[in-house]
Amino acid sequence: MNLHSLKLFYQVAVTGSFTRAAEIMHISQPAVSSQIKRFEHELGMALFKKEGRGVVLTNFAEELLERTKTLIASEKYIETFIEEYKSAKVGTLHIVATYLPANFLIPKWAALFKSENEDVSLIITTTNTKSACEQLKNYKADLAIFGGLSSEMSAEVLYEQLFEDELWFVVAATHPLANSEITLKEMVEESFIMREEGSSMREYLRSICHTHQVKMPKVSLQFSGINETIRSVKAGYGASLISSLAVREYVENGQLARVYVQDVHIPHNIAVCTRRNEKQSTLLQKFIKIIKSDFK
Structure with a gap:
């Protein structure tokens, strides 16, 4: 079935005029008449019958119109969706x-x-x-x-x-190393609480140890989230290397304390990545x- 002809039929049916339908579809009135005749021939059914100076729908056309309204509404919905998607509204x-x-x-x-x-x-x-x-x-x-x-x-x-954020070595406020200044070699003697393998914190710690030629500390506790790590450190066990973005508030209110490691400054980049x-x-x-x- 020719969908263009179906839309022509719809416009003639709802306007009651071949001339008005031609204006809406941006084609000539004779072209509308010709295409409607071809459509009727394709369907094997009459769509319009003359009544006075105008035309009216046949019984078949009235039922077809009701079903066509759903199609036209769907088409408009799809067109709106496409335009909104292109303009980033959906x-x-x-x-x-x-x-x-x-x-x-x-x-x-x-x-x-x-x-x-x-x-x-x-x-x-x-x-x-x-x-x-x-x-x-x-x-x-x-x-x-x-x-x-x-x-x-x-x-x-x-x-x-x-x-650029910064990574801090942190311990509980009551820890013996709280607010102290020590060497990296001394720091890595502590038991650490860290995120899982593949996390940036873990990779940073490994990189620092490699650069300063010290052994990687023992990771005694491993969590999949920073909140769990922070709570464990606050409870008094071990140390961790965490972004200042996550622990600054805890350090400022005295629940955690920094350990200042000599000659170690650890920038931590926050980045946006695309393909x-x-x-x-x-x-x-x-x-x-x-x-x-x-x-x-």
Whole structure:
């Protein structure tokens, strides 16, 4: 069945005029008449009958019109969906992030984005640095936001630093090393509480030990989240290496304390990552714009 002819029929039926239908469809009136006749021949059914100076629908055409209204409404819905998607009013954005940005940064950005894009779905997944990179590379995410080493990134990933955080060695406020200044060799004699293998904190600690030629400390407790790590350190067991973004409040209110390690300053980059050489969608551009505006 010719859908163009069906739409012509619809316009003639609802306007009651071949001339008006021609104006709406931007073709000549004779062309409308000719195409309607061909459509009737294709269907093997009459659609219109003359009544005075105008035309009226046949019984078959009246039933066809009711069904055609659903089709036309669906077409308009699809056209609206396409236009809204192109203008980034609808759609889905998949964001993958490591724990720090997922808990301390993204909630604000997501709220700002949703306030302007209510019908856009945001799917935010928290994982470690290695997994975040893999999900981005394998098209399971549109954007990766993480705190970690740029060396984790592959050539397929475009890495853009947002700001530089700092990593702190921390212990409980009652720990013998609280607020003390020691060497790295002394620090690594402590039992550590860390995130799992593949986390940026773990990789940072390994890199620091390698650079200063000291052994990697014993990781006595391992958690999949920073909150659990912080609570264990607060309880008085062991030490940890954690972003100042996550523990600054605990240090300032006296629940945790820093350990100052001589000659060790550990910058921690927070970065936004996209797939290299790929045109970004309008949705993605809008979200990244919100992120960057927050750091201006």
